[in-house]
Amino acid sequence: MDGRSATDRWGDVHLSVENVGGIEQASARFETGVTGLVGHNATNRSSLVQAFAAALGSDGFTLKSDADAGRVSLQVGDDSYERRFRRANGRVVTEGEPYLASSRAAELFAVLTETNEVRRAVRENGSLRDLLLDPIDTDELEERIADLVDERRAIDDDLDRLATLADRLEERRTHLAERRSERDRLDERVETAEAELAALDDGEHGETDGVEAELDAALSRLRDAEDELATVTDNLESERAALESLEADRERAVERRESLDPPDESEIARLEERLSGLRDRRQALTETMTELQQVVRFNEERLDGEGALVEALAPAEAGTERLNPAEATVVCWTCGSEVERSAVTETVDRLRELRAGKADDRRELESEIEDAESELGRLRTRREDYEAVTDRLERLAEQCEQRRETVADRSERRADLEAQVSDLEATVERLRGQRDDRRLSLREQLSELRHERDDADEEIDRLAAEIEDLEASLSKREALRGRRESVSAELQELRTRVDRLERDAVEAFNEHAAALVDRLGYDNVERVWIERTTEEGAFEGPGGERGEFDLHVVRDSDGEAYRGSLAHLSESERELVGLAVALTGYLVHDLAETVPFMLLDSVEMVDADRLAELAAYLREQVPYLVVVLLPEHAGAFDRRLGDDAFRTIEF
DSSP: OOOHHHHHHHOOOOEEEETTTTTEEEEEOOSSEEEEEEEOSSSSSHHHHHHHHHTTOOOOOBHHHHHHOEEEEEEETTTEEEEEEEEEEEEEEEEEEEESSOOOOHHHHEEEOOOHHHHHHTTTOOOOOHHHHTTOHHHHHHHHHHHHHHHHHHHHHHHHHHHHHHHHHHHHHOOOHHHHHHHHHHHHHHHHHHHHHHHHHHHHOOOOOOOHHHHHHHHHHHHHHHHHHHHHHHHHHHHHHHHHHHHHHHHHHOOOOOOOOOOOOHHHHHHHHHHHHHHHHHHHHHHHHHHHHHHHHHHHHHTTTHHHHHHHHHHOOOOOHOOGGGEEEEOOOOOEEEEHHHHHHHHHHHHHHHHHHHHHHHHHHHHHHHHHHHHHHHHHHHHHHHHHHHHHHHHHHHHHHHHHEEEEEEEEHHHHHHHHHHHHHHHHHHHHHHHHHHHHHHHHHHHHHHHHHHHHHHHHHHHHHHHHHHHHHHHHHHHHHHHOOOOOOHHHHHHHHHHHHHHHHHHHHHHHHHHHHHHTOOOOOOEEEEEEETTTOOOTTTTTEEEEEEEEEEETTTTEEEEOOOOGGGGHHHHHHHHHHHHHHHTTTTTGGGGOOEOOOOTSSOOHHHHHHHHHHHHTTTEEEEEEEOOOHHHHHHHHOOOOEEEEOOO
């Protein structure tokens, strides 16, 4: 919550309904607090709840039987939402924008009608853990974790590379300092040689003869050839080292591929085809269950919500029939014939049983789909690993061939240069034999010194540029370390999210169940709580554990406590547990931030005072609470909540 009151944050809520359930046209205004929909049975209170849920985004509604189109609109403060319904080709088509883009969490934890999955799971001893964690998209969670693992691995590779660069930087700085000192010494030697040569020239007043000029030219060509030979030799050694490294990588890749077991593509195709079939069967079952539910609701509303119409169409009943409603006859709204009301009721019960059976079939299909998806993912991973190694082998083979060609070219060039250097050395030696004075010796020395100085200048420039590049690369290291910490923190959060939510759910349920048992005063119920047990390796995310929720009941008999089960609780007590589970999901998933509404229907089995106390408790957690009430319950709400917190809508 953002600190503002619910009224300041959302304002008043207005609902408008046309042709939904048994309602032809209606509108209602809801304020923060508790709103009671007060009336006797078959007065369209449940239809209004159904319409409210449809405005939130639920598809669990029915279009009025004699209408071809309907509408619900919801205004929350300054924002408006509307959904429109129409019949087309035997189906109900939905258009418009609901309050929620996805209503799944709201249908589980905020729309608490008789058919609510959480309440039904408690009644039927179903899996509470799966329902409480249903809004979490585990596929998206695992995909994000995989992306973060890849990113952290890439960062580690970059940091390892930068660590090598740091060593190289220190080496280059030391080398640069040495070369600068050497260059300073070369400057001094050049100045000394130039001074001696100038003194000789001034003393003899002569110019270098042809031998000296020829020797200078030969020495210059020799130095150039030697420099190029040294460069080619260094490059050749580097290429050979790179070739050896590539060949070693290729050998390791060959060993890696030989260790892999490529999957059978036909098995992958078979699994994909089987998975597609399973998903089609699941879709068909879901559609069948939806259609069965619509048929059940339609018949229930015709039995309960159209009382006046049935009475007008039914034939005159004998006196004994009026005393026994089960023997009364009605005009069938499907074929027009007269049938007993009990026959229609039995048919509806059979339809409910059929839908429950379909729900069991769908749960079995879900388990098969999960197993098939897991096996298919494992096979695809094996295939991807094998293909990745094969691709790397091909690239390494190409790179090795390119390096071999380069090594051959450099070897041939080095041989040519070695022959050229040998010829030039012979020429220099021949020319040296032709000169015998100090001037030629000084000129030769000066030429060598200047050449060395030029080499030193070039190497100093190269080292300075390399150092600048290394420093620029290393400046990114702190940013990479910071990013790695962020990635690791997010990975830890994601890997423990499901586990944390499980623990939060158990803690929240136990807290609220204890508070409700205490406040509602069930004398023979001592305690209701969930125990979370974990199964190692049953994953809800890499590194996590899957928890199972075991629901326990402690009852009190003649002052002695003993452990019981849900089956030992009364219908009222079981409904209390179901509502506590739903409230847990509402709080753990922070629904109050996005769904400030809770709709409560079919709670007549709870006595008026306890129901009022329950509403007072829920009001502390839910901004807008809407409860379907019988007239005899409304008085208890007035006494417990008062006019400021309780308003009614009469039916």
